[in-house]
Amino acid sequence: MGRYTKLLAEHLIPLREQNELSLFHFDFQRRGLPSFNAADATIRACRWIPGRYVQKAWKTIGWPPYTWFAGEADVYHFPNFIRPPLPRGASVVTIHDVAFLRYPETIEEKNLVYLRSQINQTVRRATAIITVSQFTAREVRELLGVPEEKLHAIPSGLDPTLRSPTPEAILALRQRLRLTRPYLLSVGTIEPRKNFPFLVEVFDHLDKFDGDLVIAGRKGWKFESLLERIARSPRRDRIHLVEDLPESDLPALYGGAELFLLASLYEGFGFPPLEAMACGTPALVTPGGSLEEICGGGGLVLPDGDTARWVHEITALLQAPGARDELRRRGAEHAKRFSWLETARKTWDVYAVAHQLHRARNH
Numbered sequence: 001m002g003r004y005t006k007l008l009a010e011h012l013i014p015l016r017e018q019n020e021l022s023l024f025h026f027d028f029q030r031r032g033l034p035s036f037n038a039a040d041a042t043i044r045a046c047r048w049i050p051g052r053y054v055q056k057a058w059k060t061i062g063w064p065p066y067t068w069f070a071g072e073a074d075v076y077h078f079p080n081f082i083r084p085p086l087p088r089g090a091s092v093v094t095i096h097d098v099a100f101l102r103y104p105e106t107i108e109e110k111n112l113v114y115l116r117s118q119i120n121q122t123v124r125r126a127t128a129i130i131t132v133s134q135f136t137a138r139e140v141r142e143l144l145g146v147p148e149e150k151l152h153a154i155p156s157g158l159d160p161t162l163r164s165p166t167p168e169a170i171l172a173l174r175q176r177l178r179l180t181r182p183y184l185l186s187v188g189t190i191e192p193r194k195n196f197p198f199l200v201e202v203f204d205h206l207d208k209f210d211g212d213l214v215i216a217g218r219k220g221w222k223f224e225s226l227l228e229r230i231a232r233s234p235r236r237d238r239i240h241l242v243e244d245l246p247e248s249d250l251p252a253l254y255g256g257a258e259l260f261l262l263a264s265l266y267e268g269f270g271f272p273p274l275e276a277m278a279c280g281t282p283a284l285v286t287p288g289g290s291l292e293e294i295c296g297g298g299g300l301v302l303p304d305g306d307t308a309r310w311v312h313e314i315t316a317l318l319q320a321p322g323a324r325d326e327l328r329r330r331g332a333e334h335a336k337r338f339s340w341l342e343t344a345r346k347t348w349d350v351y352a353v354a355h356q357l358h359r360a361r362n363h
Contacts, residue, residue: 001079001080001096003159003271004079004094004096004132004156005079005080006036007156007157007159007340008079008156008340008343008344008347009021009023009036009038009041010036010037010038010340011157011340011341011343011344012344012347012348013037013038013039013040013041014040015341015344015345015348016040016041016348019348019351020042021040021041021042022041022042022043022044022070022071022073023038023041023042023043023044024044024045024046024069024070024071025043025044025045025046025051026045026046026049026050026051026054026069027045027046027047028046028047028048028049028050028051030047032045044070044071046069054069055084058084058085059114059117059118062085063085064085065085065086065087066084066085066086067086067087067088067089072088072089073089074089074090074355074358075089075090075091075092075127075351075354075355075358076089076090076091076092077091077092077093077094077347077351078091078092078093078094079094080094081093081094081095081096081115081118081119081122082114082115082118082119082122083121083122083125083126086125089358090127090128090351090354090355090357090358091125091126091127091128091354092126092127092128092129092130092350092351092354093122093123093126093128093129093130094129094130094131094132095123095129095130095131095136095140095268096131096132096136096268096269097132097136097139097266097267097268097269097289097290098136098139098140098143098144098268099193099266099268099289100112100115100116100119101116101139101143101144102139102143102266102289103192103193103265103266105192106191106192106193106222106265106266107193107221108191108220108221108222119144120144123140123144123145123146123150126150127150127354127357127358128150128152128350128353128354128357129146129150129151129152130152130153130154130347130350131151131152131153131154131268132153132154132155132156132268132269132290133153133155133268133269133290133293133294134153134290134293135268135289135290135293136153136268136269136289136290137151137152137153139289152346152350152353154343154346154347154350155269155294155338155343156269156271156338156340156343157338157339157340157341157342157343157344158271158274158275158278158335158338158339158340159247159275159340160340161248161251162250162251162254162275162278162279163251163278163279164251164255164278164279164280164332165251165252165254165255165256165279169251169252169255170252170255170256172252173249173252173253173256174256177214177240177242179212179214179240179256181210181211181212181238182209182210182211182212182258183211183212183213183214183240183256183257183258184203184209184211184212184213184214184257184258184259184260184261184314185214185215185216185253185254185257185259185260185261185276185281186199186213186214186215186216186260186261186262186263186272187215187216187217187250187253187254187260187262187272187275187276188217188262188264188272189217189218189219189220190215190217190218190219190220190223190226190241191220191221191222191223192222192225192265193264193265193266194217194262194263194264194265195263195264195265195286195304196215196226196229196263197225197226197229198263198305198307199213199215199261199263200213200226200229200230200233200239201229201307202261202263202307202310202311202314203233203235203238203239204233204234204235205307205308205311206311206314206315208315208318208319209314209315209318211238211258212238212239212240213235213238213239213240214240214242214253214257215239215240215241215242216241216242216243216245216253217242217243218243218244219243250275250279251279254275254276254278254279254280254281255279255280255281257276257281258281258318258324259281259282259283259284259314259317259318259324260272260273260276260277260281260282260283260284261283261284261285261310261314262283262284262285262286262288262291263285263286263288263304263310264285264286264288264289264291265286265288265289265304266288266289267288267289267290267291267294268289268290269290269294270285270288270289270290270291270294270295273285273291273294273295273299274294274295274298274334274335274338275335276331277295277298277299277331277332277334277335278331278332278335278336280328280331280332281328281331282299282300282317282324282327282328282331283295283298283299283300283327283331284299284300284301284302284310284313284314284317285299285300285301285302286301286302286303286304287301287303287304288304295334297330297334297337298330298331298332298333298334298335299327299331299334300313300317300327
């Protein structure tokens with residue numbers, strides 16, 4: 001959510017034309033906005049009360065109004081699922097996925113309770129809803145009863161800094177992480193929906209691959225099953241968990257991998273496989289919600305849970321440099337389709353539609 005919000009806002013700014021763009025955040029600890037390019041936007045921050053206290057009040061009593069903190073605007077965009085109490089102005093909400101309805105067992109309990117308690121009034125009161133894929137738009141329509149005319153499917157873009165790294169950058173990162181052998185890579189928060197234990201199962205059966213498995217991501221929730229599965233693996237000494245890697249190191253991590261693997265059960269969009277493609281690494285994914293839609297043109301889509309098929313395809317690619325190069329070429333071309341500038345342009349169009357609808361309803 002943080003990456004979506006940051007990159008969307010940075011690309012909204014140069015397209016604002018005659019519009020004024022104001023960015024609001026809670027900043028009780030006075031940390032500011034880290035590494036954020038917002039020179040032509042107004043920054044508003046609430047520094048007198050922690051945001052978590054305000055959110056708790058919104059959850060429990062639906063008060064105080066958001067305008068107390070963010071000020072007045074014609075259109076408000078809430079990029080993280082939920083619309084807070086808003087007495088006036090058009091509202092746009094981004095819903096990234098509905099895993100909390102499809103796979104509730106994979107969601108952290110406090111987030112599950114919050115989303116389920118707030119989502120119905122959010123979709124009812126929002127003027128327009130943005131989804132990050134056509135798949136998620138269909139899910140929102142089916143599971144939440146949102147009319148099609150209220151939904152706007154706008155694919156996210158890719159960070160322009162994510163591109164093929166230099167050999168020197170790859171070597172430096174490998175030395176720092178002590179990756180001395182070829183490696184397969186997966187990236188994502190360590191939580192049940194990412195299905196990382198399945199990748200460990202696949203890795204255990206890659207008898208002809210004399211390399212490592214790298215899983216990069218912070219521990220999220222219910223991550224113990226992965227740690228237990230790694231502990232049972234006969235190849236556990238070759239499985240590396242990499243946490244808190246700076247984003248600036250991601251291109252080298254992606255670019256140094258033989259293959260990128262994502263066996264996720266459900267994704268509303270799916271940044272990591274596209275990022276791998278942009279960095280020159282072939283990607284293998286499950287259909288996983290939107291993954292076939294988002295990655296199918298450039299990656300290899302394999303059945304969820306089919307260990308034998310995954311082992312076969314990975315082994316075949318590792319033994320066929322030509323096939324791997326062709327998948328690499330396809331992936332790089334496919335990744336070019338995802339532009340934050342285009343995402344921002346379409347988002348401004350939604351703001352205009354929401355503003356017009358709101359004015360028509362109130363006059």
